Amino acid sequence: MPLAPFSTAKRRSVAGITAIGVAAGALIWTGNSTVASTQASGSVTDTETSTSWTGGPFLVANVTGRTTGLPDCSVPGSCDDFTLNVVTPAGYGLDHEMVVEVGWANASADFDVYLLDSTGNLVGSAESSADPERVVIPPTSGTYTVRVVPFAPLGESYTANATLTGSNATSTAAPAGFTNYPATPGHLPSANNAGEPSIGTNWKSGATLFQAALSTLKVTFDDTTNPATATWSHVSPNPDNGCAIGGLVSLDPVLFTDPTTGRTIASQLAGVNSLSCTTDDDGVTWAPSMGGGIPSGVDHQSVGGGPYAPSAVGALPTYPNIVYYCSQDIATAFCASSRDGGTTFGAGVPTFGLLECSGIHGHIKVGPDGTAYLPNKSCGTNQAVAISRDNGLTWNVKRVPGTTVGANDPAAAVGANNTVYFGYIGSDGQPGVAVSRDHGETWTDRQFVGGEFGIENAVFPTMVAGDDDRAAFSWIGTPTGGNYQDTANFKGEWHLYITTTYDGGVTWHTTDATPNDPVQRGSICTAGTVCGADRNLLDFIDSAIDKQGRIQVAYADGCIFACVTDPTHTSGNGPIDAQAKYATIARQSSGSRMFAAYDPVSPNVTLSSLGVVRNAAGQLVATIMVRNAGATTLSGVGLQLLDGRKQVHTTSLALAPGAVTTVTATWSASGASHTILAVVDPQNLVAESDETDNKALYTIGTAR
Numbered sequence: 001m002p003l004a005p006f007s008t009a010k011r012r013s014v015a016g017i018t019a020i021g022v023a024a025g026a027l028i029w030t031g032n033s034t035v036a037s038t039q040a041s042g043s044v045t046d047t048e049t050s051t052s053w054t055g056g057p058f059l060v061a062n063v064t065g066r067t068t069g070l071p072d073c074s075v076p077g078s079c080d081d082f083t084l085n086v087v088t089p090a091g092y093g094l095d096h097e098m099v100v101e102v103g104w105a106n107a108s109a110d111f112d113v114y115l116l117d118s119t120g121n122l123v124g125s126a127e128s129s130a131d132p133e134r135v136v137i138p139p140t141s142g143t144y145t146v147r148v149v150p151f152a153p154l155g156e157s158y159t160a161n162a163t164l165t166g167s168n169a170t171s172t173a174a175p176a177g178f179t180n181y182p183a184t185p186g187h188l189p190s191a192n193n194a195g196e197p198s199i200g201t202n203w204k205s206g207a208t209l210f211q212a213a214l215s216t217l218k219v220t221f222d223d224t225t226n227p228a229t230a231t232w233s234h235v236s237p238n239p240d241n242g243c244a245i246g247g248l249v250s251l252d253p254v255l256f257t258d259p260t261t262g263r264t265i266a267s268q269l270a271g272v273n274s275l276s277c278t279t280d281d282d283g284v285t286w287a288p289s290m291g292g293g294i295p296s297g298v299d300h301q302s303v304g305g306g307p308y309a310p311s312a313v314g315a316l317p318t319y320p321n322i323v324y325y326c327s328q329d330i331a332t333a334f335c336a337s338s339r340d341g342g343t344t345f346g347a348g349v350p351t352f353g354l355l356e357c358s359g360i361h362g363h364i365k366v367g368p369d370g371t372a373y374l375p376n377k378s379c380g381t382n383q384a385v386a387i388s389r390d391n392g393l394t395w396n397v398k399r400v401p402g403t404t405v406g407a408n409d410p411a412a413a414v415g416a417n418n419t420v421y422f423g424y425i426g427s428d429g430q431p432g433v434a435v436s437r438d439h440g441e442t443w444t445d446r447q448f449v450g451g452e453f454g455i456e457n458a459v460f461p462t463m464v465a466g467d468d469d470r471a472a473f474s475w476i477g478t479p480t481g482g483n484y485q486d487t488a489n490f491k492g493e494w495h496l497y498i499t500t501t502y503d504g505g506v507t508w509h510t511t512d513a514t515p516n517d518p519v520q521r522g523s524i525c526t527a528g529t530v531c532g533a534d535r536n537l538l539d540f541i542d543s544a545i546d547k548q549g550r551i552q553v554a555y556a557d558g559c560i561f562a563c564v565t566d567p568t569h570t571s572g573n574g575p576i577d578a579q580a581k582y583a584t585i586a587r588q589s590s591g592s593r594m595f596a597a598y599d600p601v602s603p604n605v606t607l608s609s610l611g612v613v614r615n616a617a618g619q620l621v622a623t624i625m626v627r628n629a630g631a632t633t634l635s636g637v638g639l640q641l642l643d644g645r646k647q648v649h650t651t652s653l654a655l656a657p658g659a660v661t662t663v664t665a666t667w668s669a670s671g672a673s674h675t676i677l678a679v680v681d682p683q684n685l686v687a688e689s690d691e692t693d694n695k696a697l698y699t700i701g702t703a704r
Contacts, residue, residue: 038054041085042082044085045088049164052161055080055160056158057153057155058158060153061152061153062079065114065127066382071149073147083144084144085142086141086143088164092139098163099134099164100136101132101161103131103159108152108154110131111149111158113148116144117143122448123137125446127401130444136506173503174590175500175692176511178588179228180513180517181584183582188215190215190234193215196212196253196541197211197556198211200258202262202264204261207219208221208546209257209282212583215234216235216255216266217233221587226589227589230585237286238286242288243288244288245276246275248268248275251271252301254269256303256305256323257544262282263279264278264279264280264282264283269327272294273290273291273292290344292325292336293334293336293346296325296327296348299327300361300539301325302326303324303342305323305324305366306367307368307370309370309372311390314391316339322339322391323337325337332351333352333386335348335351335364336348352386352397357376357378361377362375362410365412366414368416368418370391371388372389373385373414373440375409375411375424377407377408379397381405382401383405384398385422398439401443403424403434408540410423411423415465415466415471416465418437419437420436421463421465421505422434422436423461423462424461425458426448430456431455431473431477433499435504444505449499450475456478457492458497459524459526460539460541462474462542469503470500471501472543474553474586475497477497479492480492484524485527487534490523493521494519495513496555517559520536520571521563521571522534522572522578536556536581537556537558538581541553549595549597550594551586552585552587553587554585556580557581557583558579558581560580563577602631602632602687602688603630603687605628605630607626607678610622618669619666620668620676621664621666622649623664624665625660626661627661628660631657636654636685637654637681637686638652638653638680638683639663640680640682641676641677643676649665675699676697676698679695681694
């Protein structure tokens with residue numbers, strides 16, 4: 001399977017540089033004696049695969065990039081730019097990547113690296129404390145700027161290299177595919193009142209719980225059919241099933257299911273506390289909860305839980321895991337903990353102060369080692385995570401460098417070995433991700449996603465993780481730029497996108513989970529209670545994974561019936577089918593899962609590489625590598641080679657699991673240039689786990 005590409009997205013260009021002696025490769029300086037890079041530019045190609053350069057020494061620090069997303073290269077900042085020309089043939093990126101590394105001798109120093117395309121858009125960055133810093137992107141032809149920024153230079157110089165290399169990305173992971181399940185119409189009268197839904201999965205029973213407004217819905221999936229079928233039922237708490245305070249009134253609904261214990265908590269905000277109920281049997285019976293701890297906030301509560309941290313008081317005999325109730329107040333947010341499964345809570349503890357953060361936090365997540373993470377969209381000039389490693393007794397804010405304050409709550413998720421994944425929407429509306437492997441102390445692999453679809457605006461980030469190297473970042477986005485809250489003029493078409501990583505956040509692949517059915521047409525208001533009809537989706541979506549690692553995303557579908565095909569139906573102008581909020585779940589139905597142990601065992605044949613040369617006789621010679629990436633033996637697999645529209649070679653292959661075979665084809669060629677296409681399984685006779693890795697292109701010039 002080819003390298004899952006880095007997702008690139010359009011970013012703002014670097015501000016016009018006003019400095020002394022600015023040119024490609026020139027250091028912007030502040031009066032101290034400094035030395036620019038040893039050369040202004042270099043190139044890498046498929047035949048000359050590496051180039052190196054050095055820069056420095058540097059005396060003046062430039063820390064602006066970690067606060068604004070891109071460094072300020074005007075005086076008194078300093079940046080060192082190197083122009084990198086990349087020339088690769090078509091299809092080269094199927095099994096290659098470009099690696100830019102910048103290192104230095106003094107381990108106490110620190111440099112950051114930003115990679116910009118020819119228009120100044122950010123396509124990759126490395127802003128950790130690692131030495132060397134490393135940026136990996138697809139080897140797409142073009143002119144790039146490698147911008148090295150001395151974050152803490154200490155008089156150091158740097159050494160850099162750019163190299164084209166074979167992909168080392170996870171080769172067996174197949175991109176995830178999804179099937180959408182709207183709530184059953186008719187007997188669920190609340191189905192079209194599902195703004196800002198929550199979702200949870202019970203690994204003991206296999207049920208999925210879905211919360212929106214005053215309704216709690218249970219969904220069961222029958223996987224004996226393909227695609228699976230879903231059964232929805234209404235299981236809301238009420239006086240008849242044990243919880244007299246359930247489903248009475250709500251300022252904000254939220255649901256949390258502890259997947260390992262099977263307990264679900266349905267919470268309805270009621271001012272400075274919530275009316276909450278718990279169930280251990282997927283809504284057959286419910287019991288009342290005290291809601292949360294006091295003091296508590298008045299807005300946007302979140303409930304979460306998981307294992308206890310070993311550094312503080314642990315579990316009671318009655319319930320094995322800790323439960324948190326967090327809520328937003330005017331000047332801070334409070335989190336209270338429960339040691340009896342959410343029945344009672346201790347006092348609320350401030351998670352940040354007004355001088356640290358403001359705005360609304362996201363949903364709390366707890367890692368396998370008991371560390372709790374509460375993400376926030378506005379902490380100074382960055383987004384951040386408030387972190388507790390002592391079961392909620394104390395909290396510390398850790399900013400995510402390079403992120404910018406956004407309009408949407410960010411999201412966090414924690415892998416099986418405590419790798420933290422952070423998903424956010426920046427101030428420019430772009431979806432982005434970052435990764436921490438040390439509990440938020442440092443962040444790496446920050447990048448923007450959705451570039452495959454030209455995304456210009458996004459809302460409602462949510463994140464889940466399974467195995468330590470696997471995570472899924474879901475969001476609603478559109479390729480339409482401009483002010484997405486302009487009710488009168490914004491005409492964008494919004495879809496649900498799900499971005500997955502199978503290599504620990506180094507690379508990400510985005511899937512359009514609703515390709516034929518917009519989630520919304522027109523504007524989406526994220527300004528709270530001052531909004532009009534285009535706030536039908538409310539403030540967030542949610543995601544979970546089931547015991548077999550399938551991703552599930554709960555969202556409100558704002559565009560139903562005629563709106564699906566009629567672009568004149570918009571959220572701002574109506575009619576009501578464009579202002580819907582219909583309960584829907586996007587559930588993973590194909591591809592690699594969040595738990596590798598449950599990856600589907602299905603065939604997958606991949607065209608690993610294609611190379612073409614001209615021999616001494618003027619003929620073209622193609623070398624094709626085909627690999628069986630699946631777990632079953634394949635026979636009769638077709639291989640077709642086309643020169644333009646002319647078939648020049650065809651054969652049939654037999655491949656054992658994991659086997660690689662090389663096919664060589666030679667043919668006479670005339671004309672100035674040729675575009676060669678190789679296709680394995682051209683008639684789609686093999687039902688594969690990934691149908692996207694069966695082709696490769698190569699363009700070559702020939703003598704007249």
